[in-house]
Amino acid sequence: MSLSKPGDLIADATTRLTAAGVPSPLNDAELLLAHVLGIGRGGLPLVGDVAADASAAYAALVERRAGREPLQHILGSAGFRYADIVVGPGVFTPRPETELLAGWAVEQAQALTDRTPVVVDLCTGSGAIALSVATEVPGARVHAVELDPGAVAWAERNLAGTGVELREGDMADAFTDLDGTVDVVVCNPPYIPLTEFEGVDEEARTHDPALALFSGEDGLEAMRVLERVAARLLRPGGVVGAEHADLQGETAPAVFSASGRWADVRDHRDLAGRPRYLTARLARTLSG
Structure with missing residues (x-):
């Protein structure tokens, strides 16, 4: 031999x-x-x-x-914070930069020491962010929603036994039963403009679901939906965090600033110094 x-x-x-x-x-x-x-x-x-x-x-x-089959598909998993996320064809592979947004959500939930924190992860994909919150903030009530049936199957595997309530559906009308009661909304929405299709990395374009990548002509269609949904779900003073493209460091936060419903709208950079995610605090209710 x-x-x-x-x-x-x-x-x-x-x-x-x-x-x-x-x-x-x-x-x-x-x-x-x-x-x-x-x-x-x-x-x-x-x-x-x-x-x-x-x-x-x-x-x-x-x-x-x-x-150019993704490394994570070959290995069967992707490391994300303190967990290994099982991934494969049909689900968006979580990226290291999203760990910062997940960490923000964990910190916001941990800060609520006077009550059980309620967290909603919209566009959960593989369930990576929801899993991070559920495992790092024991006792938190975590809910997650995903539109793509293929991705839901992977999220079910990752979230099994965690206590996370996973639903299949559109974030636009998700969790109406939780309206006005949520402390933290977190979301890694699709944010690539349709006009940028040819410029997307070959592996992402070929292997990541289109639903997880593209969001209208300017890439902010899902962000506008998120702004409305987060305002509906959050209790006054609740917070939202959302990832965006590095070229949307001004336009994505502007979606929240323009509605007049939010205070403390801020943008945050990733470890490479690029604009990566926004956060905001609900100042007014939908009727307020």
Whole structure:
């Protein structure tokens, strides 16, 4: 049985992935080999020789990645804050930058020490944000909604046993039974303009559901719906947080400022310094 050195396998895979235009070839090559060997990435330096069957399995995964199948689909999961989110075809893969928005939602819920916090995650997708709140704020009442049936199936897997109430439906008319009682609304809505279709990353355009990506001609159609829904759901003084594209650092918050229902409208940057999500506090009710 022929054996291979892990360093040689990783080097060859990195070359193959670089040629295919994969953005992080070495990272992906190492994660794929660790996955095949059933170890953590940090254990790779301790590996001696790799058997032929494992080398063949690795080569097959590298070819899938070279074909621009998302790494998370191949691995079957995506790390998100303190959890592994199961993902695959039919659901938007949660991105690291969204962890900041999830962290904001967790902090807002944790700050409510005088009562059980009520949190609603709109456009939940894989359920990543709802899962973060539910697991990091024990006792919180967390509700989530998703329109895409394919994504709902993945959210059901991720949220099973967490106590999160998951519903399938449109955020526009979701949770009317909670109107005026919610403390925190959080949402990672679709926000890419339809006019930018050709400019979307190849992997996202091919593998992420269109419902999770595109939102009208200016990318703010879902944000306008969110503004109305959040105003309906939140109790006075409740807060909303929503992710947006890095070019929407002024236009997305303006959706909230223009309605006259919100105070403390702020935009927040991600770790790379790019505008990433907005937050606002409900100052007036829909009738107020």
